[in-house]
Amino acid sequence: MPPNLDIYCLTNRRDADTINSFLDCYVDRPRSEDRKDEELMIRKLDAPANSDGEQDYEWEPALTLSHAVRRGLEYPRRSFNLYLKAKQQDLDQAILGFTTDDRLVLGLSIDDAEERPENLERAKELLSLLAEEYGCHRGLILVEQPPPNSEEMFVRQPDDPHSICLYS
Numbered sequence: 001m002p003p004n005l006d007i008y009c010l011t012n013r014r015d016a017d018t019i020n021s022f023l024d025c026y027v028d029r030p031r032s033e034d035r036k037d038e039e040l041m042i043r044k045l046d047a048p049a050n051s052d053g054e055q056d057y058e059w060e061p062a063l064t065l066s067h068a069v070r071r072g073l074e075y076p077r078r079s080f081n082l083y084l085k086a087k088q089q090d091l092d093q094a095i096l097g098f099t100t101d102d103r104l105v106l107g108l109s110i111d112d113a114e115e116r117p118e119n120l121e122r123a124k125e126l127l128s129l130l131a132e133e134y135g136c137h138r139g140l141i142l143v144e145q146p147p148p149n150s151e152e153m154f155v156r157q158p159d160d161p162h163s164i165c166l167y168s
Contacts, residue, residue: 004092004109005123008147009136010154014077014104018134019069019096022106023084025133026094027065031085035062040071043079043100043149072098079149081105090122097147105147106130112143 011018023029039059047056062068068082079100086094090110097105108126112119120141127139138154148154 003112003115003144005112005119006095006107006109006142006145006147007123007127007130008095008097008105008107008140008142008154009127009130009134010099010138010148010151011104011106011134011136013135014073014098014102016069016073018104019072022094022096022134023065023069026087026091026108028085028087029065033065035064035068038062040068040080040082042071045076045078069096072096077102081147095147097149099148099150101150101152103151106134106136107147 038061040062041057041059044056044058060071062082065082065084068080071078072080072082077100078098080098082096084094084096086092086108092109092111095105095107095109097107099105108130110119110123110126123141127141130136131139138151140148140154148156
């Protein structure tokens with residue numbers, strides 16, 4: 001499996017309208033609804049901010065996409081990611097990230113076969129489109145990396161040699 005470019009945008013709009021708009025546009029809902037035996041890897045509320053060890057997470061059944069989205073909107077706010085089947089053929093997957101600081105990450109993943117320049121150009125186009133559509137104020141393109149789980153991590157991510165920060 002070739003590496004993917006993961007496109008992430010951060011928005012303050014952690015609400016049902018924004019999530020449903022993103023899902024309607026980019027996610028194959030019928031194929032993503034039943035989460036089967038998938039579990040949500042939820043960051044514990046008392047986990048240290050700058051750690052990422054196994055003990056910092058708890059697991060619970062994802063059940064359905066609808067259930068997982070409701071879980072991401074509940075209080076107290078929790079942090080976890082959902083990897084979903086994309087609606088468009090040119091997208092590998094869509095990603096929803098619920099952050100530790102009450103924000104939402106909207107993500108798309110595209111194949112980066114042969115690391116051709118046009119793949120990066122397509123990723124940049126998608127990043128700009130997401131930012132414009134959803135009022136995102138930070139954006140990154142990463143290579144095979146999960147979404148940052150806070151705005152602070154978005155700011156620090158450009159130090160990673162596998163990231164491309166297009167705006168922050």
